[in-house]
Amino acid sequence: MNKVHKDIPKQAQTSSSKMLLAMAGIGAVCALLIAFVFETTLPRRESLKEEALQQAIFKVVPNGKKSIAFVLNDEGILAPLGDGEKGEVALYAAYDDNGVLQGVAIEATGQGYADLIKVLYGYSLEREAIVGHYVLESKETPGLGDRIEKDERFLTNFKMLSARLDASGKQLLHPIVTVKEGRKQQTWEIDGMTGATISSRAIGDILNKSCQQMLPLVQAQKEQIQNAYGNLN
């Protein structure tokens, strides 16, 4: 046994300080590279994201041509954001060329199968229904869960998904739910997808939660949202 040990050549051990120096040096170079690319691409990434968001707003609110962002203050009042003003946007109101309110686009986030799903949905105040849906961010499984953004049949659910408030105007008359594929019978039900069960249910939950919270505010302040266009233009 001892002989075997003697035959193995001993390799010189690198000192800890040299290893530390190497790792710290590479780490510093990598951090600089990342910071440089992050800063260089930031304006372009932000403008593309903003552009994509604007396109998405007009995609989920049919006939929308211009939009105004609204923030929600502590008193539950929706206030329009002027040009250059910044704040946490609660919703985007979309107007046609004549300044008539066509609907609102609301961002909503919730847990999906792989990670958080961020969607933008359009709500028509006149029809009291969700009239469009667009997935802004998702990491759902390609080919399965990601059908929540591509599957034509699933997307038809959001052409006219009832989101009516009850008599008190403080909650939905019928909560939005996702049902099994082919079992949709009511206008407030989302026809789910086999093979993307969790993701399609997640969409139902996200929309229901957001609608319960936002739609009473939107309906109660319908006139202020309409008048904001005239005030800002």
Next chain:
Amino acid sequence: MLMETLTKVAPKNTPDSSPKKKGRKPADLLSNDEFIKGLWRENPVFVQVLGMCPVLAVTNTAENALAMGLATSFVLLMSNVLVSSLRNFIPKEVRISSYILIIATFVTIIDYVIQSISVELHKSLGAFISLIVVNCLILSRAEAFASKNTIGKSVSDALGMGMGFTFALLCLGVVRELLGSGSIFGWQLMMDNFQTWIIMILPAGGFFTLALWLLLFNGLQLKKSK
């Protein structure tokens, strides 16, 4: 297991410390042989069967396959360059962690670059961009080749392997999109009454297509060797 794979995948790569290196010819700087090797003889997918996660998962459309192939090639090229440049500076005990750090940096960079090219493309590749970090192909080239060879040869190796990987991904992506969606790069090629094979865009379709390509590739290699 990983180390076994790393040593297995590059039996023909010898360290670049031979005496003939002195008085290097310009041709050595970018080696044709290293380039062709990755493209065909030691193709990372069809011969070495490496990087199976993106090969099976992202090849449901030709566009995704091309974008993933190019993104992986970029990371492979840049990490090979940096690993080769720092090969005398990195102690062997911390080499793997250093390589991972370098690879992760370039994956983050390509993530930002794709975001600044197209939001839609970034959305369609989704989580698989971040997963380039754990692509065995990149780590294996860093460990088995770039850490032992000059920058010129490492660049040729990375270009060959990257193009070979992109070519393989495209082979799968084109077949899967054509049969699964009836189109190639979004262009509808099949007739309207064509019944799409849903299985081809699901993970199982990836396995079937890969198996058929491997069969074809190995058949060709066998025929050539006879």
